[in-house]
Amino acid sequence: MRRLWQALLAGGVALAFGAAGVCFYQWRSAEAPPDPVETGRRVLAASLLGVDGKVQPFEQWRGRVLVVNFWATWCAPCRDEIPGFIQFQERFRTDGVQFVGVAIDQKERVIPYAREMGINYPLVVGGMETMEFARQLGDRATVLPFTLILDRSGRVRTAQVGILMPEKLESLIKPLL
Amino acid sequence: MPRLISILTLLFSICAGAVAQDLLEPEKAFQFSARLLDAGQVEVHYAIAPGYYLYREKFKFAADPPAVSIDATQLPPGKVKKDEFFGEVQIYRGEQRFVLPVKGLTAQAPHFTLNVVSQGCADLGVCYPPQEQKAELTLAAFSPAGTATPATPFLSTAPAARAPNPQSEDAVIAGLFKGGFWVLLASFFGFGLLLALTPCVFPMIPILSGILVPHGAHLTHVRGFVLSLVYVLGMAITYALAGIAAGLLGTVLSAALQNVWVLSGFAAIFVLLALSMFGLYDLQLPTALQSKLAATSNKLHGGHFVSVFFMGVLSALIVGPCVAAPLAGALLYISQSGDGVLGGAALFAMALGMGAPLLAVGASAGTLLPKAGAWMETVKRFFGVVLLGVAIYLVSPLLPVAAHMLAWAALLIVSAIYLHALDPLPPNASGVRKLFKGIGVIGLLAGAALLAGALSGGRDILQPLSGLRSAAATVDRAPVFQRIDSPARLDDAIRAAAGKPVMLDFYADWCVSCKEMERYTFVDDAVRAKMAGLVALQADVTQNLDDHKALLKRFNLFGPPGIVFFDRQGNQINNLRVVGFQAADKFAATLDLALR
Numbered sequence: 001m002r003r004l005w006q007a008l009l010a011g012g013v014a015l016a017f018g019a020a021g022v023c024f025y026q027w028r029s030a031e032a033p034p035d036p037v038e039t040g041r042r043v044l045a046a047s048l049l050g051v052d053g054k055v056q057p058f059e060q061w062r063g064r065v066l067v068v069n070f071w072a073t074w075c076a077p078c079r080d081e082i083p084g085f086i087q088f089q090e091r092f093r094t095d096g097v098q099f100v101g102v103a104i105d106q107k108e109r110v111i112p113y114a115r116e117m118g119i120n121y122p123l124v125v126g127g128m129e130t131m132e133f134a135r136q137l138g139d140r141a142t143v144l145p146f147t148l149i150l151d152r153s154g155r156v157r158t159a160q161v162g163i164l165m166p167e168k169l170e171s172l173i174k175p176l177l
Numbered sequence: 178m179p180r181l182i183s184i185l186t187l188l189f190s191i192c193a194g195a196v197a198q199d200l201l202e203p204e205k206a207f208q209f210s211a212r213l214l215d216a217g218q219v220e221v222h223y224a225i226a227p228g229y230y231l232y233r234e235k236f237k238f239a240a241d242p243p244a245v246s247i248d249a250t251q252l253p254p255g256k257v258k259k260d261e262f263f264g265e266v267q268i269y270r271g272e273q274r275f276v277l278p279v280k281g282l283t284a285q286a287p288h289f290t291l292n293v294v295s296q297g298c299a300d301l302g303v304c305y306p307p308q309e310q311k312a313e314l315t316l317a318a319f320s321p322a323g324t325a326t327p328a329t330p331f332l333s334t335a336p337a338a339r340a341p342n343p344q345s346e347d348a349v350i351a352g353l354f355k356g357g358f359w360v361l362l363a364s365f366f367g368f369g370l371l372l373a374l375t376p377c378v379f380p381m382i383p384i385l386s387g388i389l390v391p392h393g394a395h396l397t398h399v400r401g402f403v404l405s406l407v408y409v410l411g412m413a414i415t416y417a418l419a420g421i422a423a424g425l426l427g428t429v430l431s432a433a434l435q436n437v438w439v440l441s442g443f444a445a446i447f448v449l450l451a452l453s454m455f456g457l458y459d460l461q462l463p464t465a466l467q468s469k470l471a472a473t474s475n476k477l478h479g480g481h482f483v484s485v486f487f488m489g490v491l492s493a494l495i496v497g498p499c500v501a502a503p504l505a506g507a508l509l510y511i512s513q514s515g516d517g518v519l520g521g522a523a524l525f526a527m528a529l530g531m532g533a534p535l536l537a538v539g540a541s542a543g544t545l546l547p548k549a550g551a552w553m554e555t556v557k558r559f560f561g562v563v564l565l566g567v568a569i570y571l572v573s574p575l576l577p578v579a580a581h582m583l584a585w586a587a588l589l590i591v592s593a594i595y596l597h598a599l600d601p602l603p604p605n606a607s608g609v610r611k612l613f614k615g616i617g618v619i620g621l622l623a624g625a626a627l628l629a630g631a632l633s634g635g636r637d638i639l640q641p642l643s644g645l646r647s648a649a650a651t652v653d654r655a656p657v658f659q660r661i662d663s664p665a666r667l668d669d670a671i672r673a674a675a676g677k678p679v680m681l682d683f684y685a686d687w688c689v690s691c692k693e694m695e696r697y698t699f700v701d702d703a704v705r706a707k708m709a710g711l712v713a714l715q716a717d718v719t720q721n722l723d724d725h726k727a728l729l730k731r732f733n734l735f736g737p738p739g740i741v742f743f744d745r746q747g748n749q750i751n752n753l754r755v756v757g758f759q760a761a762d763k764f765a766a767t768l769d770l771a772l773r
Contacts, residue, residue, distance in 0.1 A: 047726060055730060074235075074296065075304040079262050104306050129738070131306050141200035143303035161200065162303045 036156040039137050043068060044154050046133065048124035051107050051114065056124050064098040065176045066150040070134045072105045073113045077163050078145040082117060084166045088173070089121045095177045096152070100124065104131050104144060151176045201226055203305045211291050211312035216282050219247065219314065221293060223273040230258075231297035233267040235307065238277065238293055245281040245289040252277075268297075287316035358519065362526040369530020398540055405539025407482050409532030411489020413525050420524030421517045440572055447568035451561040493528065562592050582631035582641060589624030593617040658682065658715035663724035664731060670714050671747045678711040678745055678771050683729065683737040685719040691738045693758045701761035707768040742771040 043058055043066075050056040058066075069085060071078035082101075089099045099121035103110045107125050114123055126133070131142050138159040139146040149158040149172055158172050200206075208224040221238075225231060238249040252275055255267035282289065291312045298304040569584045576584070593599075596617030602610065630641025661667050661681075671679050684691045698704055718725035718737060732741050732749075740755040753770055 045720065047729070055726070057726060072304070072306065074307075076260055076262050076298070077302040077304060080302075128306065141202050141206075141303075141305075143200060143203075143299070143305055145303065162301060 034136070034138050037154075039148070039156045039159070040150050040154040043137065043148060043150060043156070048102065048126050048130065051103075051110050051123045051125060056122060058100070061098045061100065062154060063152055064096045065092075065152060065173060066148075067097065067099045067173070068102060068148045068150070069099065070102045070104065070130075070139065070144055070146040072103055072144055073109045074105070075144045081145060081163045081165075082119065084164075084169065086118060086120055088166070088169060092173060092177070097173060097177070102126060102130060102134075104128075149173065149176070200299060200301065200303065201229070203308050206299065206305065207231060207295060207297055207308065209293065209295075209310040209312075211293070211314060213279075213282075213314050213316055214276065216316055217279055219277050219279050219291060221275045221277065221291070223269065223295070225270055225273065225297070227271075228300045229297060230268040230270045230300075231273075231295050233269060235296035236293065238291070240279070241290040241292065242286075244286065245279060247291070248278040248280070251275075282316050284316070289314055358522075361519070361523055365523045365527040366530040369527035370533055371530075372527070373531045373534045402536065402540040404482075404485055405532075405535050407485045408489040408492070408539075409529065409535055411486040412493040412532055413489075413528035415490045415493035416528040417521040417525035420520035420522070422520075425517045425520075444568040444572045447564045451564035451568065455558060455561045558595070562588065579631045582627045586624045586627035586631065589620045589627065593621035593624060596620065658713045661714050661716055662722075664727050667714065667716075667728065670712065671743055674712040674743075674747070676745050679714060679743040679747070680708070680711050680768075680771065681714045681716065681741050681743070683739040684715050684717050685737045694738065694764075698759060698761045698764045701765070703765045704761050704768065707765055707772060710772050711768070744771075
């Protein structure tokens with residue numbers, strides 16, 4: 001009987017070890033998202049080079065409902081959501097909604113693509129530094145697409161990794177208008 | 178006890194909930210390694226996590242120095258994926274090995290840096306930006322192309338390795354066999370023999386001795402051989418089943434070996450085994466079951482054969498995770514054949530090879546087995562430590578490096594204490610005790626180094642204290658920059674430089690390559706010496722105030738990183754600027770130009 005208890009105890013300890021390992025892994029992956037106010041401040045403090053070659057400070061969009069979309073022409077899922085963004089920009093322009101595309105890409109590829117798709121919102125480009133910036137804003141795995149929605153006060157209300165479907169986008173934007 | 182179980186179940190279910198939405202960081206989703214097979218071939222290996230893939234056409238290979246060239250035209254075909262935007266593209270999933278021809282490596286110039294750019298996505302609908310991965314490769318003691326036998330690299334790494342090294346062993350086995358059925362079987366048998374030399378079979382020895390020893394003096398050579406043969410057959414048939422499954426299932430199996438749960442489960446088994454080695458309990462079937470089994474097997478002619486057979490089956494399951502890396506290579510190879518018969522036969526042969534030394538022990542009627550004694554306990558404890566080490570090794574891909582280092586530190590330090598590292602030696606201590614104490618002290622120091630390293634932010638298990646070194650270096654040795662924060666201050670500083678060249682570095686807290694420059698380049702002795710000859714200014718534009726923007730705009734920079742230079746007259750040197758990270762030697766050359 002004593003032996004059985006010892007075996008059970010050892011089994012429990014081993015199980016706890018395994019569980020702790022898995023939990024620690026999960027817990028680490030599920031790190032708390034960055035503070036929404038601080039993140040918003042950093043977004044609005046950023047300046048990136050526009051596809052037209054001019055520096056675009058994000059400060060210029062303060063006070064609007066700002067949708068910042070990190071994307072790239074080489075990223076198929078990013079291309080998926082862009083027609084929806086174009087439509088929404090058109091529909092909510094007068095309500096003060098501003099989309100901005102941050103392309104982790106080369107200007108030479110972004111310009112023809114933007115023309116072909118008829119992208120009707122400002123596009124800026126950046127390199128791996130900008131990807132690192134996105135990571136700090138909450139894109140933990142540094143993947144694309146990554147989209148931030150800021151309310152008029154500059155606070156981040158949504159940080160979405162992966163595609164934003166039109167229905168979800170609408171439900172996220174409408175309360176902020 | 179029921180309460181404990183329900184708590185654990187709850188814990189697991191909480192954890193399981195978080196799994197679904199988790200995206201891997203790129204280094205974990207696409208694990209890269211490379212090695213030189215010989216002077217003419219480099220092998221690039223990617224372990225791509227399940228649910229992730231890499232684009233074949235996005236691969237770029239380059240070598241530095243340029244005298245070395247890589248021929249990347251021979252990438253194997255990938256799986257075809259139909260993409261809405263890009264048409265039909267080829268992608269890679271799971272384990273990928275590319276053997277690429279290399280030219281230009283000589284005995285005089287045996288080093289080069291392999292640069293691989295890859296790009297991939299996850300099935301969840303996100304993509305990773307292009308990743309650049311590097312490997313420093315050196316042509317070591319390998320013979321020239323073509324003459325190196327595949328077994329040589331395996332033999333040279335296996336005995337030294339604490340646990341199987343997945344990069345080398347499974348590559349060998351997958352690359353080994355291109356011949357016919359019998360050649361294949363013979364090769365797998367030989368491969369099993371080699372595996373028997375790794376520490377992986379150690380857990381089997383106490384089990385086998387447990388089978389043989391109770392027979393004591395009555396054990397004949399024939400009976401010993403037959404008993405161990407039955408044991409080995411039990412093991413071999415289990416492996417054969419795995420081989421058949423692999424042949425039929427395809428690559429599913431190798432993906433399973435990377436699963437969080439499977440790895441954690443195996444690690445738990447190893448911890449359990451280790452505890453039994455430490456004498457916390459004896460591993461055996463419950464008495465009721467045991468007596469029933471004994472009764473059954475006594476009715477069968479030949480006595481214990483059934484239970485011995487099942488011991489073999491259990492052993493295969495126990496040893497399985499330890500040989501997982503080479504086994505994965507074997508299973509991967511077999512799964513590509515899609516042939517269940519071939520798979521079963523090959524793994525059966527491999528297990529026979531693994532069991533051959535055990536057969537020798539059995540045929541010797543236990544005389545080759547060490548005689549029992551107090552020292553056996555020591556050996557058992559040693560295996561316990563080895564098993565715990567294997568457990569840490571198994572879960573290491575799942576843990577952050579810091580946790581991994583702390584686990585090793587704990588294992589080393591506790592083992593060292595058991596080796597009496599801190600107890601004084603009696604004056605008439607035996608040589609063995611002195612040796613153990615010496616080993617204990619080494620373990621203690623290594624453990625302490627890991628502990629100190631992990632706690633001070635070091636994240637390199639082979640150089641645990643490197644965190645201390647670079648932290649100290651950035652405090653003591655970083656050149657002093659004069660901070661400026663507006664165009665007016667910049668003009669003042671340039672005037673004040675009075676004939677010295679000026680360097681202006683743009684910095685921000687979020688800028689990674691700025692930090693790399695600080696950590697690796699600015700602390701270099703040659704760089705520091707040269708920087709002493711000029712006035713170093715730094716603009717911290719983290720806050721992006723208007724003055725900061727004005728500064729950036731003046732140099733047409735849209736943000737850090739960026740370094741610009743001014744000549745002795747205070748004019749900007751137009752075609753000399755550094756954007757992004759530059760290593761110390763390159764940056765020193767840039768400084769030379771500025772100082773000219």
